[in-house]
Amino acid sequence: MSETRTRSRRTASEESTRTPWWASAIVYQIYLRSFRDTNGDGIGDLNGVTEKLDYIAALGVDALWLTPFYKSPMEDYGYDIADFRSVDPVFGEIEDLDRLVMAARERGLRTIVDFTPCHTSKEHAWFRESRSSRDDPKADWYVWGDARRDGAPPSNYLSSFGGSAWTWEPRRSQYRYHAFLDCQPNLNLHNSEVVDAILGEMAFWLDRGIDGIRLDAVQCLLCDLDLRDNPPVASTGPSILVGGGPHNPFRQQEHVFDRGLPQSMHVFARMRALVDRYGEDRFLLGEASDVDSIPYCAEATAPGRLHAAYHFDLINSDLDVGVLRRQIRETSARPDATIMTVAGNQDSTRLMSNWGLRPSEQGYGRAFARTMLAIMATQKGGAVVFQGEELGLTEAELGYEDLRDPWGLHLYPDFKGRDGCRTPMPWRADAPNAGFGEGKPWLPVAQDHLPLAVDRQEADPDSVLNAYRRFLAWRREQPALRGGTQRLLDEAPEPLVVYERAANGERLLCAFNLADRPFTWRLPEAERAGWKVVGGHGLGGEIRSGGDEDGVIALGPYDGVFARKRG
Known part of the structure; x- marks a missing residue:
């Protein structure tokens, strides 16, 4: 059944x-x-x-x-x-x-x-074998690196959770790499x-x-086989969006x-x-x-x-x-x-x-x-x-006393986890x-x-x-939302988000107002004809038709509208 x-x-x-x-x-x-x-x-x-x-x-x-x-x-x-x-x-x-x-x-x-x-836990059997000896059959199953001449870690890699991504392992006299917490050693997927x-x-x-x-x-x-250092970010700030609070040192590198x-x-x-x-x-x-x-x-x-x-x-x-x-x-x-x-x-x-x-x-x-x-x-x-x-x-x-997340505990109060x-x-x-x-x-x-x-x-x-x-x-009943294509109407001013989905011979116009006030905008002339407003979704916007109002999208605060046409 x-x-x-x-x-x-x-x-x-x-x-x-x-x-x-x-x-x-x-x-x-x-x-x-x-x-x-x-x-x-x-x-x-x-x-x-x-x-x-x-x-x-x-x-x-x-x-x-x-x-x-x-x-x-x-x-x-x-x-x-x-x-x-x-x-x-x-x-x-x-x-x-x-x-x-x-x-x-x-x-x-x-x-x-x-x-x-x-990665695995450091309690995983694979890791216990790998750290036991440089000659173990699983010695190369994790990312290990020798200390630099001054005893520093093999590279400048930082953990997303704050601090160095390297921890010294005395059993092998090497550093082990962890992109996140010390308890999460990284597997060597080059192997x-x-x-x-x-x-x-x-x-x-x-x-x-x-x-x-x-x-x-x-x-x-994967990380670099030669463990080359990451470069610092440009003076304009990081080129990508990362988490962990505004002052997490991880943000100060380009993670190439x-x-x-x-x-x-x-x-x-x-x-x-x-x-x-x-x-x-x-x-x-x-x-x-x-x-x-x-x-x-x-x-x-x-x-x-x-x-x-x-x-x-x-x-x-x-x-x-x-x-x-x-x-x-x-x-x-x-x-x-x-x-x-x-x-x-x-x-x-x-x-x-x-x-x-x-x-x-x-x-x-x-x-x-x-x-x-x-x-x-x-x-x-x-x-x-x-x-x-x-x-x-x-x-x-939550108060500090209620926190459980190691990421938040490590970076508090800059980041609450x-x-x-x-x-x-x-x-x-x-x-x-x-x-x-x-x-x-x-x-x-x-x-x-x-x-x-x-x-x-x-x-x-x-x-x-x-x-x-x-x-x-x-x-679930909209054919245009199953696969197909998507096109943003960049002409729409903020705070509107307007795009078109098309699939299975149908086009669906999706328009939303993400502001706390009503907003109207008229579709470009080439886009106005043939749309029929679709109901049943719970949003209350409209697309007007006829005369000077033809093609005007009218939306309340945090509202949206959908319209459909064939072809």
């Missing part, structure tokens, strides 16, 4: 258009520790996700992405993996994951698992044996029926030798060849940051490489209209790339708090949340929705711990989130949650 249900859902939205599901997918990201705790230990678990699958399916998304559930010392809360083939007991058992995947499939949902191809081993770990999960793999921090797959090396494309090709053996519906999604993001993602998703990629340009900036327009313009210029839109995740300030005008503080929170979903979900390549975005959650304000977006999901406003679980949560429940809890929003037809459900249901 489950296979029939899944196939019938694909028939309407995929097979008739002959485009793969991932080309326009909406993926729901679950930060596992904070989603739903079913055993009272204060930490979310796999059974909690299974319990909430009906909620996820009702959103209208295509897939769910689980953050790491592998055995781990949890120094970086799961992104320091000690065993790629086992589930950490804090999250459950491998059979719990099997049940989750099957139950998701019965609801027409695909399951994507997180994977760190660039084909290591690539083979990583592919074997990926195959383990594909064999168990996982639908896709999200690859963490793919810009860090430790991020985004072109040889990574060969590794992507090997990964794709593996995944393709499991059928055309399996999926590889790469995360890229600290690089020239859109060109890098376009190259990474060239034929025979990753299916899709996403970047942090909307996250590592004071998000505004100019940033959005630039992304749409640059992505549109690369029609063969599959670049997903992401405006928030487990590593970033929540979208509702990252927009420069803070619309929720101006009384426009609901309107802004609806319109940002419409923008994300109608761009070419699909989008990732981070848990809580569908509720309009803002960044939680990632805990503010990771607080527990509010399910029931009046329940203990907002319905997250019975035990004390690993992070405190944000009191500001209680009025936005799921039960409150389900009872309110005008809530952000119900707006998400309506919009994603409408989106």
Whole structure:
């Protein structure tokens, strides 16, 4: 029965258009520790996700992405993996994951698992062998380097999390490289044996029926074989957008030798060849940051490489209209790339708090949340929705004593870390711990989130949650949003974002106002004829017709409009 249900859902939205599901997918990201705790230990678990699958399916998304559930010392809360083939007991058992995947499939949902191809935990058996001796069979499985004559590290590489990316290892009398935390030594993917081993770990999960793999921090797959120093940034500042606070020393280098090396494309090709053996519906999604993001993602998703990629340009900036327009313009210029839109995740300030005008503080929170979903979900390549975005959650304000994130603890107060977006999901406003679980949560429940809890929003037809459900249901029925092309109308003045999607013989005009005041703009004369306004999506703008008003787009604050024509 489950296979029939899944196939019938694909028939309407995929097979008739002959485009793969991932080309326009909406993926729901679950930060596992904070989603739903079913055993009272204060930490979310796999059974909690299974319990909430009906909620996820009702959103209208295509897939769910689980953050790491592998055995781990949890120094970086799961992104320091000690065993790629086992589930950490804090999250459950491998059979719990099997049940989750099957139950998701019965609801027409695909399951994507997180994977760190660039590094392991220092507790991983591979690393323990590698550090034991320069003569060990796995001696070259990680990135090692000799000290310089003055005892300094082999290069000037810096960790994204602050400080040197090198740590002295007395067992080998060498430095080991870690792009992130000291507990996350980098694998040496110049070594084909290591690539083979990583592919074997990926195959383990594909064999168990996982639908896709999200690859963490793919810009860090390789660093320079000769460990050449990075040059300093130009006096005008860094040429790329990076995170970690305005004074993180990482920002002071051009990361030409430790991020985004072109040889990574060969590794992507090997990964794709593996995944393709499991059928055309399996999926590889790469995360890229600290690089020239859109060109890098376009190259990474060239034929025979990753299916899709996403970047942090909307996250590592004071998000505004100019940033959005630039992304749409640059992505549109690369029609063969599959670049997903992401405006928030487990590593970033929540979208509702990252927009420069803070619309929720101006009384426009609901309107802004609806319109940002419409923008994300109608761009070419699909989008990732981070848990809580569908509720309009803002960044939680936590005191230093409540912080758990090692990145934030290291760089505080310049950077408060990632805990503010990771607080527990509010399910029931009046329940203990907002319905997250019975035990004390690993992070405190944000009191500001209680009025936005799921039960409150389900009872309110005008809530952000119900707006998400309506919009994603409408989106599924729009042929122009499945693959095809995208074109920004640069003539539109800020604060407007106006673009056209075209596919399957249909054109869809998408126009949005991202300001706290009404705005009108008249389409260029050559663009005016033939548009018919489309309803059913929940936005309230209009395109006027006739006389001097012909082709005038009229939008309220944080509003949008869609119009369709053939050809």
